[in-house]
Amino acid sequence: MESMEPGTVRPGGRTARVRTAVLQAAGDILAERGYSHLDLADIARRAGVGKTTVYRRWGTVTGLVADLLADMAEQSLPRTETGSLLGDLKANARLVQRTLADSRQGPLFKAVIAAATGEARTAEALRHFYDVRVDEWAPCVQQAIDRGEVPEGTDTHEVIRAVSAPLYYRLLAGGGRIDVAAADRAAEAAATAARAGVFLSEGRPR
Amino acid sequence: MESMEPGTVRPGGRTARVRTAVLQAAGDILAERGYSHLDLADIARRAGVGKTTVYRRWGTVTGLVADLLADMAEQSLPRTETGSLLGDLKANARLVQRTLADSRQGPLFKAVIAAATGEARTAEALRHFYDVRVDEWAPCVQQAIDRGEVPEGTDTHEVIRAVSAPLYYRLLAGGGRIDVAAADRAAEAAATAARAGVFLSEGRPR
DNA sequence: TAGCTAACGGGTCTTGAGTTTCGTTAACAT
């Protein structure tokens, strides 16, 4: 049996500090220079940590990004409740909009998505990240169903994804700035479609 | 004044053959192994071309991907016309769905999008690729406006983008298979929202 | 069809990302 992963036996003090510093530095560099020109040695230098340590703990760039994502998934903001489906979806859309338009977070998300296209482990981490976010917001659609705003049997998760999708499309494929108007439009489109029963889950509902 | 780009003075015969072979090989490898483990030497070997040639003509991986995109943009399929907005949008959605779900094109698009996040030139090529596609399909929304199906002043391009967005979201962020049901739902959502006037361009219409 | 040279391609060299080694530091148990 091979030895355990480093950082699991003595997670206190220094080990935790190193992880924080490296993830911080990785996020900074990812946001500044993007995924492609990313060098673990740079990260180590900026984090004030030995290059060897970064290679030993994370191994590859994608592994590091996966850990960064896991860290980000834990910091999910609580959703706000406004009392109407459109209000809630707009709140969600603006949260996403603010994140993607942010000068640090925007490039970071681009980089992370790019990393996920290459390696299965990172893709899994990214999927989990979005699952957490979508789970957080899906209840607002359920409340709309309970209020009778949206038909029974609607796939609540799909509605939330429909709000984010146009904003991510802009981030990656271009097609306009990611501004508040775009966010509101995405929310309105999703709300309108949901009310019309477009997101009814056919066949067996999950 | 520096010398011209290679391939511009004698574009006939061999030069064209080399370009075709290299782009073909690059697409194959990109689809098989993804953007991250992409090696220009591999491409050269598979294309039956000297490694030096690939480096001289394209320089970097991202430069090659940009050229690949320019090549793909020229092969835009003509749109079909069904006589109704929903029918046209469904046709578009299924075209996108078929492309992204395809075992060669799907990974290729992932790779190309990943490449575009890193370098401005590739991002520009990608944006142009989608502009061509969106321009091709936008008239079907205009026809819907003329028929009175959709309100005057609707941003036709934005409707087309709204159809693709959920499918690309699935490709990159997960959240379900890219099947015909997802395509139809995307088309229905966009059509419903468009009819409700969600995509009216506020302020100055472009 | 002959000459000119753009463009190709085999071979060699360089550089830096990633690995290995081994001595040092500090977390945890007693």
Add this chain to the structure above:
DNA sequence: ATGTTAACGAAACTCAAGACCCGTTAGCTA
């Protein structure tokens, strides 16, 4: 407090991606 060893970190090493050199092939022109 003190011992054990997990985890860190500086330096030396490896090896392949990518740059360079220069002889060869073949588009283009007259």
